[in-house]
Amino acid sequence: MADHKVKLYALSTCGHCRNLKRFLDDNAVVYDVEDVDLCSPERKQEIIAEIKDVNPRMGFPTLFVDDKVIVGFKEDEVREALGLK
DSSP states (O other), X not given: OOOOOEEEEEOTTOHXXXXXXXXXXXXXXXXXEEEGXXXXXXXXXXXXXXXXXXXXXXXXXXXXXXXXXXEXXXXXXXXXXXXXX
16 A cells, blocks of 8 residues: 555544545555544644645535545545545
């Protein structure tokens, strides 16, 4: 599997977010994750500014794979973006 820059913005209480984390872990994907609801108010504002242009509805999970953005746990899209079979 090629190296990808993978960043996940999630909510600690979100089932879809937990499923995506499990999927990434099960497929040995190296990724950074931030549970937005557990961040400081200042960090939340930074995250909102970072993802608002690509995800105006602020849906979670929001996954960045290199330059691609996937909102929600869409396994087929995640597999394709990561080059997983």
